Amino acid sequence: MINMRPTKNPMPTQDPHKRAHNFKEVALGYDENTAIDEAKRCLNCKNPSCVKGCPVNINIPSFIAEVAKGEFEKAYQIIDKSSSLPAICGRVCPQEKQCEGQCIKLKVPVMENGKKVGNMEPVAIGRLERFVADYHREHASDVDRDITKKNHKVAIIGSGPSGLSCASDLAKMGYDCTIFEALHVAGGVLMYGIPEFRLPKDIVQYEINGLKKLGVHIVTDMVIGQVLSIDELMEKEGFEACFIGTGAGLPRFMNIPGENAKGVYSANEFLTRTNLMKAYKDDSKTPIEHAKNVAVVGGGNVAMDALRCALRLGAEHVYCVYRRSEEELPARKEEVEHAKEEGIIFHFLNNPVEIIEDKEGNMKTNPNYGCVKGLKCIKMELGEPDDSGRRRPVPIPGSEFVLDVDCVIMALGTSPNPLIKNTTKGIETNKHGCLIVNEETNETTKPHVFAGGDAVTGAATVILAMGAGKKAAKYIDEYLSSK
Amino acid sequence: MYKIVSKECLNPTVTRMNIEAPLIAKKAKAGQFIILRVTDDGERIPLTVAGTDPEKGTVEIIFQVVGATTLELNHKNEGEYISTFVGPLGKPTEIEGYKKVCVIGGGAGCAIALPVAKALHNIGAKVTSIVGFRNKDLVILEDDFKACSDEYVPMSDDGTYGTKGLVTDALEKLIDSGEQFDCVFCIGPLIMMKFVCQLTAKYNLKTICSMNPIMIDGTGMCGCCRVLVDGQMKFACVDGPDFDGHKIDFDSAMMRNTMYREFERKKYDEECNLFKKESTL
Numbered sequence: 001m002i003n004m005r006p007t008k009n010p011m012p013t014q015d016p017h018k019r020a021h022n023f024k025e026v027a028l029g030y031d032e033n034t035a036i037d038e039a040k041r042c043l044n045c046k047n048p049s050c051v052k053g054c055p056v057n058i059n060i061p062s063f064i065a066e067v068a069k070g071e072f073e074k075a076y077q078i079i080d081k082s083s084s085l086p087a088i089c090g091r092v093c094p095q096e097k098q099c100e101g102q103c104i105k106l107k108v109p110v111m112e113n114g115k116k117v118g119n120m121e122p123v124a125i126g127r128l129e130r131f132v133a134d135y136h137r138e139h140a141s142d143v144d145r146d147i148t149k150k151n152h153k154v155a156i157i158g159s160g161p162s163g164l165s166c167a168s169d170l171a172k173m174g175y176d177c178t179i180f181e182a183l184h185v186a187g188g189v190l191m192y193g194i195p196e197f198r199l200p201k202d203i204v205q206y207e208i209n210g211l212k213k214l215g216v217h218i219v220t221d222m223v224i225g226q227v228l229s230i231d232e233l234m235e236k237e238g239f240e241a242c243f244i245g246t247g248a249g250l251p252r253f254m255n256i257p258g259e260n261a262k263g264v265y266s267a268n269e270f271l272t273r274t275n276l277m278k279a280y281k282d283d284s285k286t287p288i289e290h291a292k293n294v295a296v297v298g299g300g301n302v303a304m305d306a307l308r309c310a311l312r313l314g315a316e317h318v319y320c321v322y323r324r325s326e327e328e329l330p331a332r333k334e335e336v337e338h339a340k341e342e343g344i345i346f347h348f349l350n351n352p353v354e355i356i357e358d359k360e361g362n363m364k365t366n367p368n369y370g371c372v373k374g375l376k377c378i379k380m381e382l383g384e385p386d387d388s389g390r391r392r393p394v395p396i397p398g399s400e401f402v403l404d405v406d407c408v409i410m411a412l413g414t415s416p417n418p419l420i421k422n423t424t425k426g427i428e429t430n431k432h433g434c435l436i437v438n439e440e441t442n443e444t445t446k447p448h449v450f451a452g453g454d455a456v457t458g459a460a461t462v463i464l465a466m467g468a469g470k471k472a473a474k475y476i477d478e479y480l481s482s483k
Numbered sequence: 484m485y486k487i488v489s490k491e492c493l494n495p496t497v498t499r500m501n502i503e504a505p506l507i508a509k510k511a512k513a514g515q516f517i518i519l520r521v522t523d524d525g526e527r528i529p530l531t532v533a534g535t536d537p538e539k540g541t542v543e544i545i546f547q548v549v550g551a552t553t554l555e556l557n558h559k560n561e562g563e564y565i566s567t568f569v570g571p572l573g574k575p576t577e578i579e580g581y582k583k584v585c586v587i588g589g590g591a592g593c594a595i596a597l598p599v600a601k602a603l604h605n606i607g608a609k610v611t612s613i614v615g616f617r618n619k620d621l622v623i624l625e626d627d628f629k630a631c632s633d634e635y636v637p638m639s640d641d642g643t644y645g646t647k648g649l650v651t652d653a654l655e656k657l658i659d660s661g662e663q664f665d666c667v668f669c670i671g672p673l674i675m676m677k678f679v680c681q682l683t684a685k686y687n688l689k690t691i692c693s694m695n696p697i698m699i700d701g702t703g704m705c706g707c708c709r710v711l712v713d714g715q716m717k718f719a720c721v722d723g724p725d726f727d728g729h730k731i732d733f734d735s736a737m738m739r740n741t742m743y744r745e746f747e748r749k750k751y752d753e754e755c756n757l758f759k760k761e762s763t764l
Contacts, residue, residue: 182702184520184527184567192704221569223702227506249704253716260716260735262742266706272699277526285526285551286699287746363738370738417703419721 003040006110008124016341020311023196023280026338027091027130032070035131039067042123045104050125053102055467056165058082060099060125067128076136079129084168084211085161085466087137087203090130092194092301093463094332099125137206145214150174152480155239157224157420160188161462162245162453164211166469166476171214173477178239179211180222183276188247190462192276193268195305197312198335201275225423230449240483241448241476244435245469248454249417253410254297258355263289263372267298267306267411274309291407293317295375297352298411299324300459304335306409307344318344319403323351323380323393349380349393353400355408374402413459420455434458441475442468450476485519485568488541490561493623496548497591498557499533505540507532507570513602514576514693514725517542518701520567521555528552529698531595531724532571542568545594545623551750558758572701573724576668576691578602583609585657585664586632587650587679589671590616593624595693596670597631603668604631611636611662613653615675619644650675651682658686666691669728673740677733690728694719696739711735 012028013019019026030038042064050060058079066075079086095101103122110118152175156163159181167177185191190204212218224230224246233239251266253259270288273279277286294310296303299322311318320339322329325348329336340346356374363369379399382391416433426446428436435444435451442450452468454460486503493499507517511532518527534543548557559565576599584603588596593614604610612632616622617640629635636653637645646653654667667690669679676692683690696708696719703721710719711732717723 182569183700184569192700221567222506223569223572226571227510227569249702250718251704251706253706253709255716260709260711260732260739262739269699269705269707272705277699278524283524285524285750287526287743287750289742363741370735370741419702 001040002043003037005041006108006120008041008121008127009034009038011124011127013338016338016343019197020342023312025200026197029134030127030131032072035067035072035128036070038124038128039064041105042068043104049102049104050099050123053098053100054082055098055463056082056470058099058129063132064123064125064128067132072132072135073140075132076140079132083466084165085207086129087133088161088190088199088207089463089466090126090128090133091199091203092461093126094461095126096333098463137203145172147172147214148174149176150480152176152241152483153178153239154476154480155180155233155237155242156245157230157242158182158188158245158247158453158455159186159208159218160245160247160453160465161190162247162455162465162469162472163188163243164208164469165466166243166245166452166473167216168211168214169470169473170476171211171216173473175477175480176215178217178219180224181218181220182223184220185276186218186220188245192272193302193305195271195275195309197308198305223419225419230420230424230427230446234448240480241450243469243472243476244420244444244449244451244455245453245465246417246420246455247465248414248459250415251410252412252414254352254412256352256354258357258372259410261355261357261372262370263291263407264355265289265407265409267296267302267409268414270306270409271302271309274313280309280313288313289407290314291405293319293405294407294409295319295321295352295403295405296409296411297321298413299329299331300411300413301331301335303411304331304339306411307339308342310407310409311342311344315407317405319405320344320346321350321352321375321377321403322346322348324390325349325382328390347377347403349382350377351380351393351395352377352408356402372406372408375405375408376400376402414454416455416458424449432458442472443475448479484564484566487559487561487563487565488539490559493545494621497545497594497621497623498548499543499545500556501536501541501543502565502568503540504542504568504570507542507568508535508537508540511535511542511571512575513578513598515571515573516701516724517544517568517570518572518698519544519556519565519569521552521559521565523566525555525566526552527567527699527701529572529695529701529720531693531695532598533594534598534601542570545591547591550747551754554751554754554758569701573720574722576602576693576725578606578608581606581608581665583663583665585611585613585654585662585667587613587654587667587669587671588615588628589650589675590621591623592671592675593628595695596668597624597627599668599670600628601631609633611657611664613638613650613657615639615650615671616644617641649678651678654679655682658688664688667728673733673737676728676731677737680728680731680733684729691725692728692731693724694726694731694736695724696736697742
């Protein structure tokens with residue numbers, strides 16, 4: 001029986017007032033009955049557009065059909081064919097722009113007294129994916145795989161979403177994969193960037209352990225380009241193909257006065273200190289500023305993460321300063337809603353022009369010398385559409401005001417890390433520093449070296465990076481099988 | 484895990500260690516650094532590579548005990564292990580083409596200046612080394628410096644070692660006596676580097692300084708190690724750590740280095756107390 005209720009089953013969450021002070025996961029997940037009920041909302045379309053909306057093309061209607069029957073492990077087996085990290089994607093994918101954004105339900109009118117009052121909500125595909133992955137992790141033993149080992153070594157550089165998905169697919173095909181990670185733990189942005197309350201680190205490590213069980217070697221503390229070059233990997237270490245998934249690491253700043261003041265962070269630094277180095281724990285050996293009033297500049301998912309971390313570290317007022325309007329906010333809707341519930345204050349159509357530093361006296365006489373004491377912003381209005389198709393924000397002359405803050409976090413996006421480019425002959429990048437790849441195969445300008453994820457696209461999402469890793473895996477296999 | 488192959492105290496607060504890290508030993512060049520964590524829950528700190536032995540596969544580090552992490556590291560002994568040792572990071576010091584140079588080291592900065600002096604000596608440059616210490620009890624690496632220097636000019640604040648005075652005094656004297664250097668390499672406390680640069684700017688004498696700001700990842704990801712060079716924001720970990728000293732904004736660098744002073748002091752005291760407790764058990 002199809003459930004014709006127009007709305008999604010709501011996601012149970014931690015109370016906003018409580019969760020604003022802890023780092024435990026915000027969304028608690030569906031229980032079995034809710035999952036079955038939600039799954040029954042799926043119309044099981046013959047020509048499902050949700051699958052086309054998924055960057056890794058999970059067979060969404062069939063896994064949902066298994067959930068509806070209560071066959072959760074079977075549902076997992078279906079997802080596992082396409083996605084290597086479902087517990088992660090179920091939590092961090094922008095479903096409203098992907099699978100759920102294509103759901104046919106969005107076109108089904110909701111009638112009240114014979115009048116159309118709106119359209120239905122999509123099936124909660126993301127929540128179901130998360131439920132299935134969590135169910136598998138808690139109940140099932142390892143998936144039995146029949147893998148015939150192939151005698152080919154592939155090097156994967158970077159252990160973020162693109163590297164993990166590339167390694168996972170190649171390992172399932174039987175290749176001997178080694179992942180090189182620059183930091184001391186594998187996971188990339190899943191570990192250092194996305195906070196515990198949105199993506200518990202145990203889940204990331206569970207997925208990485210799954211890769212190890214598939215036979216993938218993971219070597220940490222290895223900055224490829226510095227300690228070994230790609231040429232050395234391929235000429236001396238016996239790797240026949242290489243995948244670069246080094247992400248878009250380099251943080252951007254605004255180049256406004258005061259950015260070197262004490263209390264100004266890139267979101268990367270703030271999140272790395274908080275998440276990777278666990279600065280939120282009392283016994284952490286890594287310091288972080290516990291500011292009272294914090295401004296985060298930017299409106300993407302990283303900005304939402306930084307805002308909500310600052311709040312949890314004890315800030316009294318946390319402001320999101322975004323130069324466009326709410327409509328243009330690039331962050332996932334759910335994160336924005338959660339941030340609002342927790343008490344984050346949004347300043348839309350505001351752009352920082354200067355970070356005001358305490359310059360009273362000197363370093364000896366004033367302990368706060370050089371610290372942030374305010375953020376000067378100018379109000380903006382929306383003008384004509386720009387290259388991105390969004391209306392360009394234009395400053396309103398004379399509208400400057402000072403936001404009373406003692407910490408400013410810049411979440412303005414990142415550029416690809418130049419380490420590989422600078423140390424590898426034959427690798428070309430575009431003017432933004434992104435690696436140039438053949439769009440069909442994801443091969444770079446250097447033969448047998450492939451790339452994907454943010455290193456190619458610039459800052460994007462976990463799932464797009466995974467899709468790219470998957471695609472590269474397919475063409476690496478094609479190349480190595482033809483050898 | 485990375486093994487401590489040897490440990491030697493150079494003065495009461497400065498220690499030399501050789502760490503087993505064969506890949507880094509093969510690659511590291513003068514001016515580059517590594518990042519280490521002592522324990523699995525430790526912070527990541529950058530330390531400049533003081534030397535390498537590619538055959539033995541070891542990397543030499545020299546550090547001064549200044550905070551909780553260096554104190555913890557100093558309590559590790561030969562044969563024990565540390566959790567993280569990653570590198571080589573940053574760009575090597577550019578040494579090509581120099582014929583006559585002055586290498587200036589201040590205090591524990593001498594540990595970083597030494598490999599630069601050695602590298603320049605090895606390519607046949609004439610090296611004058613000026614080293615400065617507060618007093619003679621703090622002197623380190625005297626023999627090492629002498630071995631790679633054509634001239635060795637020791638200075639101390641109190642006159643108990645070499646000549647009483649600052650490294651800038653010695654440098655100015657050399658320049659005024661007609662010494663012509665192609666370049667000055669200066670490594671030490673920020674305040675010392677600032678004054679050396681002020682002096683050499685007067686003589687229009689090229690000066691390279693090695694910056695050692697607060698860092699986390701060391702690969703350009705966090706942006707924490709930013710320094711202002713010629714008004715531009717640079718990341719010491721990937722754009723440096725060496726920069727044209729005449730273009731560095733030392734005041735802003737000094738200010739940024741104090742960002743976590745209070746936290747660091749607290750953690751250092753906690754660490755001290757921990758070791759005191761252990762030693763009374």
